Amino acid sequence: MSSVRFLSITGAAATLIALASCGNPQTPNPSTPEANGSPATTSQTTAPPSTAADQQQDVDYMTALGLMKGHLLVAKELLDQGKPEQAEPHIGHPIEELYADVENQLPERNVKDFKPTLNTLHDFVKSKPNAPEITTNYKAVMQEIDQAIETLPASQRQSPDFILSVINQILSTAEEEYNAAIANGKIVETIEYQDARGFILYANTLYQSIADQVSQDYPDQAQTLESSLNELQNALPSATPPATPVMTPEEVSTLTQTIQQTSQTISSSPS
Structure with a gap:
């Protein structure tokens, strides 16, 4: 899966940003009483509400994490079927294609960097496909992705x-x-x-x-x-494709x- 495809999904965010900006409160003019410290004649809301752009950013963030989990779910199916060579790309894709979509947000959201755990799992599947550490690392990375999701309100x-x-x-x-x-x-x-x-x-x-x-x-x-x-x-x-598609595209x-x-x-x- 290409990250370009994911980015194409979120193109609507630009429209939402434009719409959201229409409702932002204006900065008071320096010549007004409020700006100079005098009592205002009407009450003002000092903290702007969450914008549609903020909401869309959270949707995009959780979508990227959800796509990672989808890759890992099918990877686990393939590992359980004894097909580590087919599982390997689905562990690699979250690292190669999706992690960049959330990486810069993780510190802002106080989320632990879980790329090292993904890399460790990926390395084991590539080099030691029967290692017991695969099960431990799989559980660990799924838990860390869940924790990243749980930082959302x-x-x-x-x-x-x-x-x-x-x-x-x-x-x-x-x-x-x-x-x-x-x-x-x-x-x-x-x-x-x-x-x-x-x-x-x-x-x-x-x-x-x-x-x-x-x-x-x-x-x-x-x-x-x-x-x-x-x-x-x-x-x-199932993770193994049927001989004939069950449904057309x-x-x-x-x-x-x-x-x-x-x-x-x-x-x-x-x-």
Whole structure:
């Protein structure tokens, strides 16, 4: 998977920044009483609210971490199947393609640099594929990614709007990977197929964190989301590609669009 693809997903952030800037409070003119220390005639809000750009940055941050987890989920499947040579690229991709998307933010968010743990896992899989340390390092890196996610406010991690935004960006990448994997009705790129499976697996796992709330507040939409996510996962039934694709790229695209449109319905509903 190319990091360029991920960056293309987040192009909407520029629009959000422009929209957000329209609502920023203006700096007082130096000639006004407020600027000179005199009492203001009306109350002013000194701390600006979180902007749409901030929100999008958090969505992008969690999306990058989610894509890492998707890679690692499918890598674990392949390791369990005794296929370390196929698992290796999926451990390498978070290092080579995704880490740069979050690296500069980690100190700002007080997150431990987990690239060394990823590198250690990658080295073991390449050089000692049967080493028991692989299991230990795999658990460690997954835990460190989870800790990086947990630095986001709980209000976001528990928000259907926020989590569905992350899911939709992850699924957009999965859709691109699935499309790249298939040519002339056959799966011709195994790695891209496996990428798509890993991303869909994590999207399903992530949805479970908000499933109860969505079911309670939006029962009709919840049914659509759950059935569509299940269909997507069934379209990629295992890390080993089927001889014939279960779904065409167009059918996978239709499901991802259904999930996106249903998510927008939830976002636009009165809170």
